[in-house]
Amino acid sequence: MNNLYVHFPFCRAKCAYCALYSRAGSTPEARRAYCERMAEQIAALDATSSLTTIYFGGGSPALCDLSSLFDALRVRGNDCEFTVELHPLDAQPQILEKLMIGGVNRISLGVQSMDDDVLKVMGRLHTAAEAEAAFRAVRAAGFANAGIDLIAGWPGTTTESWRTTLARAVELGLDHCSVYTLIREPKTRLDLAVRRGELALPSDDAALAQIDAARAALAEAGLVRYEISNYARPGYECRHNLAVWRGEDYVGLGDGAHGRIGLVRTASGVETSVTSEEDAVERALFSLRTREGVSLERVARLWPILAPRLPAWHETLEFFKRQGLLQDAYRLTQRGAEVCDSILAELI
Numbered sequence: 001m002n003n004l005y006v007h008f009p010f011c012r013a014k015c016a017y018c019a020l021y022s023r024a025g026s027t028p029e030a031r032r033a034y035c036e037r038m039a040e041q042i043a044a045l046d047a048t049s050s051l052t053t054i055y056f057g058g059g060s061p062a063l064c065d066l067s068s069l070f071d072a073l074r075v076r077g078n079d080c081e082f083t084v085e086l087h088p089l090d091a092q093p094q095i096l097e098k099l100m101i102g103g104v105n106r107i108s109l110g111v112q113s114m115d116d117d118v119l120k121v122m123g124r125l126h127t128a129a130e131a132e133a134a135f136r137a138v139r140a141a142g143f144a145n146a147g148i149d150l151i152a153g154w155p156g157t158t159t160e161s162w163r164t165t166l167a168r169a170v171e172l173g174l175d176h177c178s179v180y181t182l183i184r185e186p187k188t189r190l191d192l193a194v195r196r197g198e199l200a201l202p203s204d205d206a207a208l209a210q211i212d213a214a215r216a217a218l219a220e221a222g223l224v225r226y227e228i229s230n231y232a233r234p235g236y237e238c239r240h241n242l243a244v245w246r247g248e249d250y251v252g253l254g255d256g257a258h259g260r261i262g263l264v265r266t267a268s269g270v271e272t273s274v275t276s277e278e279d280a281v282e283r284a285l286f287s288l289r290t291r292e293g294v295s296l297e298r299v300a301r302l303w304p305i306l307a308p309r310l311p312a313w314h315e316t317l318e319f320f321k322r323q324g325l326l327q328d329a330y331r332l333t334q335r336g337a338e339v340c341d342s343i344l345a346e347l348i
Contacts, residue, residue: 002052003243004045006038006069007254008061012087015123016193017151019185021256021268022059031064034255039068041253049075053240054082059256062090062099070102081106081239088126091134096141106238107138108176111148114165118154121199123189128168135172145236147176152214153207154182155199162210166217174221175236179214180229181207208338215334226291228337245290247283247302280306285344293331316346 010031011022042048054073056066061084073082083106084099091109099107113119114128126134131148138146148169152162169177184191184201193199202210215225223231227245230238244250244260252259252266259266263279266272274282280303288294294317296310317330320343325336332340 002050003055003240003248003250004042004048004051004053005055005057005240005250005252005254005257005259006042006061007057007252007257008034008059008064009255010034010059010063012060012063012089012125013123014189016121016189017182017185019188020059026063035064035066035068038253039072042069042072045251048073051076051080053243053250054080055240056084056104058085060085060087060090062086062095066098066102073103076103083108083238083240085110086134086138088131088134091137093137093141096137096143100142105143106145107143107147108178108238109135109138109146109148111135111169112151113154113157114168115157115161118157118161121156122151122154132168132172139173145175147174147178147232147236148172149178149180150214152179152181152210153202155194155201157202157210159209159213162213163217166214170217170221174218174223174233176230176232176238177214177218177223178230179211179218181211211338212334224291225337228289228332228340242290245286246292247286277305281309281348285347288330288332288344288347289340291331293326293328295329313347320346 007021009022010026011024013024014022051073054076056069080103082104084104085108087110109131111131112122112124114131116127119127135146135148150165150169182201184194190199194201215231218231219225222233224234225231226237227241230241232238240250249261250259251261255268257266257268263273263276264271265274284299284303284306285294296314296317299306300310317326320326320336321330325333325339325343327333332343336343
């Protein structure tokens, strides 16, 4: 076991676009009991000393007192990347100090937009100015590895507004930026507003134009696109997420967590099993999302069970290469990144 993900479902309020498992308005007692349960599960792991990445996601982990979890993780690898997702309103000096003392060395700040009107409709509760102040506070607290999340394709976002969001983000001096394309999830407030005609989703071309604008702006700032939705300065790629995309095992703890250990998959504490071939396919193909791409030589070496599939995969990959969606052997082009899911579906 080298990678650990812990999910914290607690939020101040449910965002309009969110379909993830989360709870708003929880009591301090409920949060305390949850952390005690997570600490017990961490303590029961085979060894925390072998961990190379830890990721606390949410929700808003900092709504909880994380001391018991930090104690359970006190013994871990010296070179362990320890990430905590942070809401801008949680970037307070006392909270940041506790995170630093607890061993956290990477912060992912959920900004989503630098447009106050957009943030309000999203239900984010913070302003653009507060997001900027939060990032500066993270830096002032001593975190040398910090980034933000943004959402492209929000209804009503103009070209100028998006450019402003990107410019204000770049001015922060980011190490990392995740840019996610908005997904209209069923039964969310966003979905309801669209069905009522209160909001209109942009066209696919308009959303892709925003992604391309983000790629260009972040590249100019020195951030390389190392995965479809993620950009980083060289050396600041999220090691936890790379481990997942490269096919490594990861433990998932918490009410909304997913995990992968051997042939066992966990989702919100429920275990299911996959076959050896299903497992190998999943691990081998995830890497297509990364800048490294899929190497059939690596697949043959690491997952011999997939040998019968390789001729067909080679033929399919060569076809997409001729279409300009792949390059070399085999990495996504800019066009390919737009249709990666379709390429993966063909391979599977």
